[in-house]
Amino acid sequence: MTDILLVEDNDELARLLKAFLADSGYSVLHAARGEEAVRYAVQGSVRLMILDIMLPGMDGFAVCRAVRAEQNVPILIMSAKSDKEDKLMGYELGADDYMEKPVDPEILTAKVNAILQRTEGRKEAAVISSGEITVDQEARTAYLKSRPLELNVKEYELLLLFVQNAGKTLRKEYIFGKVWGADSFSESQTLTVHVKMLRAKIETCPREPRRIVTVWGVGYRYEEI
Template sequence: MEKLKILVVDDESRMRKLVRDFLIRKDYEVLEAGDGEEAVDLFLEEKDIALIILDVMMPKMDGWQVCREIRQYSKVPIIMLTAKSDERDELLGFELGVDEYISKPFSPKILVARVEAILRRTGHKEQEELLEAGGIVIDKAAHQATLDGNPVELSYKEFELLTYFLENQGIALSREKILNHVWNYDYFGDARTIDTHVKKLRSKMGEKGEFIKTIWGMGYKFEVDR
């Protein structure tokens, strides 16, 4: 299934990078624009953008004008970002057909949660919810793992770790990469916390724990023995 495209529009490159990094972790394709004119041109050129994250205060053309321009052609979901916390701005946004309105500063995780909620509501979010390998089945929607049809009790991080392994079968993953994807920016500390979680995960998986191979001096690789 093709990745859903999200257009991030903000004149601050640091802000675009922060939002982009969180969205890419959730397997979205991210397009960027640094001003309103570029955003409109990119939207009209691409045509299959699923959602727009749009800053209000920008050079050349502000977010409100971008919204007006795009609404002439499309009802694509729009999340508006603003440094102002002004009720009039919020009302104007909804009048222009803005789906969500988020004031800066904001939590990137909350923003991503809003993105996913809107895409589910608009029928776009139908990404693969079941993963299977070697008798292990991950149901992402139910947050449940089974081994040969038998449920296995995993902690939240163990489930996320196993899911990440199944999504990257056969790929060597460094501890740092695992830490960035499973723990995001929540954890600041020793990457050896991965080893502790892998040890617990292996013990709960029984003989299937052998699918998680140790790559000495680097990290791990999930591989089903044929």
């Protein structure tokens, strides 16, 4: 995968920025036209796009719109257009940041670093693995040994809470408040029933649970196996 797609029709500026970014450890692909940029970006083969607005043919706003319809690649707009309306347009189309020309290569690199750290950090945190259980928070799905688990809403929220607190003993009152809400009218017996249903889906032997362990008189502890 290429790190950065640089979309800039000024060859001299493109060469300068490409060399600077390469010195900072990034692999850079250059596109001089909007249509070419969209083709590269929608393939999902770049980590971030640096996008000029004033391009021949398809302008940067159109590129941003087309890419956002297909991919969630981070976009840093870099443009001589400094009007408030242009900046707002860029953000409304889904740009992650907007930088005015002339560009300071060091500041550009710092922005690239920050955007990648923020966006890729979010993706990583969205997927939590604990032993043989994996929970994808964005998709709201869970897997046991790569096998999808068919969970209802409360079973999913209960499993997510356990995985996030692996090894910790959680009091029943705490679990109930987190999953059903402190003001819920549901009976506390609901928690016991849902734990039983969840065990049936993730335990090898539900009658002798090894993942969701009962701590008598207190609550439950999730063990990472």
